[in-house]
Amino acid sequence: MSRGGQGYRLSPTDKPPRIGHLSGSSRRRNARSLRSNPIYLAIASLWPVMSLEIIYYPHPTLRYVSKPIKRVDAGLRKIADEMLDLMYEARGVGLAANQVDLPLRLFVANPTGEKGSGEEFVVVNPEVSRPKGSEVGEEGCLSLPGLTGDVIRPKSIRISAYDLKGNPIETTLEGFLARVFLHEIDHLDGTLFFDRMGEHAAQELEAGIDELETDFRSKQATGSIPPDDQLVARLAEWTNKYC
Numbered sequence: 001m002s003r004g005g006q007g008y009r010l011s012p013t014d015k016p017p018r019i020g021h022l023s024g025s026s027r028r029r030n031a032r033s034l035r036s037n038p039i040y041l042a043i044a045s046l047w048p049v050m051s052l053e054i055i056y057y058p059h060p061t062l063r064y065v066s067k068p069i070k071r072v073d074a075g076l077r078k079i080a081d082e083m084l085d086l087m088y089e090a091r092g093v094g095l096a097a098n099q100v101d102l103p104l105r106l107f108v109a110n111p112t113g114e115k116g117s118g119e120e121f122v123v124v125n126p127e128v129s130r131p132k133g134s135e136v137g138e139e140g141c142l143s144l145p146g147l148t149g150d151v152i153r154p155k156s157i158r159i160s161a162y163d164l165k166g167n168p169i170e171t172t173l174e175g176f177l178a179r180v181f182l183h184e185i186d187h188l189d190g191t192l193f194f195d196r197m198g199e200h201a202a203q204e205l206e207a208g209i210d211e212l213e214t215d216f217r218s219k220q221a222t223g224s225i226p227p228d229d230q231l232v233a234r235l236a237e238w239t240n241k242y243c
């Protein structure tokens, strides 16, 4: 989730270049030259290297109902670390596995959106109970860059989940943190924030949603993104491995 209207709406493409850091494209170029290095290839065969990226609407994985995770290994811990890095880089406060094209019931969050401040969460197989009250709050989403809208959510909820060590998490959340968790749990069920908006409010997002749709379909038409059936077919290998 990205914050609505509080200076956290930067999409990865609007980000100013950070001094002392490689830009995304130079990092990708370095990764490519690294991948052709024979020593790297030998190591990569022992430790499969994957690089996660945030996917955008209407990628079909955003509509996939993710399966509960049954096993946690070093690979999954690495995925959670990468998801946190991606979330901070994109100035988000939450990121669900569906948003990095993984069909797993896992999300990461930090309500401050700042690495090293606030509380960082890695949440596995979350379940929500005892919703109380309701309040309106503005939300945005890293998979729908630039779009925000008001969503009604419960004021407080009970969460049952696990951390990556298998320790149970049982807690009551309120306010903004409850909203972040609910937005991310919705992702695990293939639900997007505009699905929960009133018809009139959702209509205001229509032009932006259409633009994302056109951009995604044109990338599929030129072959830079595979067709939907291929994108969905590759999810099975992840569910076979972890679910």
Ligand SMILES: [Zn+2]
Pocket (backbone or CB within 6 Å): 001, 002, 140, 141, 142, 143, 183, 187
């Ligand atoms: Zn989102």
